[in-house]
Amino acid sequence: MPVKKRKKDLNLMENLYIPEIAKGLALTFKTMFKPKVTMEYPEVKFQPPASYRGRPVLVQEESGVERCVACGLCSRVCPALAIEVRASETELEKERYPEKFEINMLRCIFCGFCEEVCPEEAIVMSKDYELVFTDREDAIYGKDKLLVPVANLKDRLEFLRNFK
């Protein structure tokens, strides 16, 4: 094995170790009094930027109706087969609505393809990252959990308009 040469030999002061160790100790001592970077989670919560992909949600208009027209594109594109949509007819202008819309959060990989493919901007990724369930049934989110008022999703919708 060829012996690897050092870029630069240590000079006398560096070879004595002690001054270099003192330098290192001074650095760590200074660090002790610097502000901490830890976020103390339950009290302080991380506020993600608009580009953050949290759990996917359905946009609920101010009238209380979901934007989704149940085209099924999201369900088709989902690589993890997490979305299930069943369409039905409605008297409203959009004519179709999802009778059943379920996302299995154990399957979801937060890729954001559903959001990207949606023609109506009806399914978007939210900032919600606190996903806890105690059994597998709880992990299947129905419309009751997926619908989020449009007012709470302004950040993400604006981000999508600018960068998508």
Place this chain on the structure above:
Amino acid sequence: MDIWGIVIESVVKILFVLTIMLLTVSYLVLAERKVSAWIQSRFGPNRVGWGGALQPFADVAKLLLKEDIVPKAADKTLHTLAPFLAIFIAFSTYAVIPFGPPITLFGREINLHLADVNIGVLYVLALTSLGVYAITFAGWSSGSKYSLLGGIRSSAQMISYEVSMGFSIGGVVMMASSLSPVDIIESQSGWMWNAIVQPIGFITFLVSAFAETNRLPFDLPEAEPELVGGYHTEYSSMKFASFFMAEYANMIIASGMIVMLYLGGWQVPYIEKLGLGSPFTQIIQTLSFFVKVGFLLFFFIWVRWSIPRFRYDQLMNLGWKVMFPLSLLNIVWVAVVIMLFN
């Protein structure tokens, strides 16, 4: 002096020292975690009690409830003996280190150390050398290659560094012309601290103390990335806790030794010039001992989180080719100082 007086005095002193040792050990673990966190810009444990003040007790409760696992390949007797040996040695070594000047209480003179052994320094050296058996037993009896490697490393390392440690102490003993801890402390009155008179000896002793207590940068017997946990890989529950406590107790002993041998023990320079009454002077002197030990303990932790681990051959190089000649040089230096100024 009646015999019962002596017995009661000794028991009270033993209880006092043991309580202080146990509390210091448990809070030293917390201090280690806190200081390491601060150095890495974190908070450290701050959930249990006030800002984490009860964390040590939570840890102890957890360790007590853990299952005690002994590997099938282990030598049961030695595997059980090793942690007890470690903790016994760690706690009995402290007996000879004085932590304050003699005080008068209830009309009797009380020495603030458990035993006035006139070869106290030798006693400490002998017991800390026994400490290597605990680690080697643990490594050998676990029936695991990692433990065995840790044990072997530990014995080689401790034997190498004991040489330079012994020679550094030689300088101190020459200055005091005595092996008794009390005489050694009294020989360092004023600013005649051995750390100032013989700085080379101080540095070699300090470095050897790090190696003796298996602390980073010389914690090769544990070396997590290479040896999992080294000699205590196969230990769990309170047996593991015993090793842990022994390690921290050894730190306290090493700090106490350094203070006793090089930093003037409980002496505060020129305190008698202040003209305080005798109880105040004695309280300040006793406190100064604890402050010095506390600073050294902080130094141990501080160094651990600043300096990376040495490679094994570097460790041996440093021990035999640098520390050993330096400690010999120190003896010559002390001899010259004694010749010129005495």
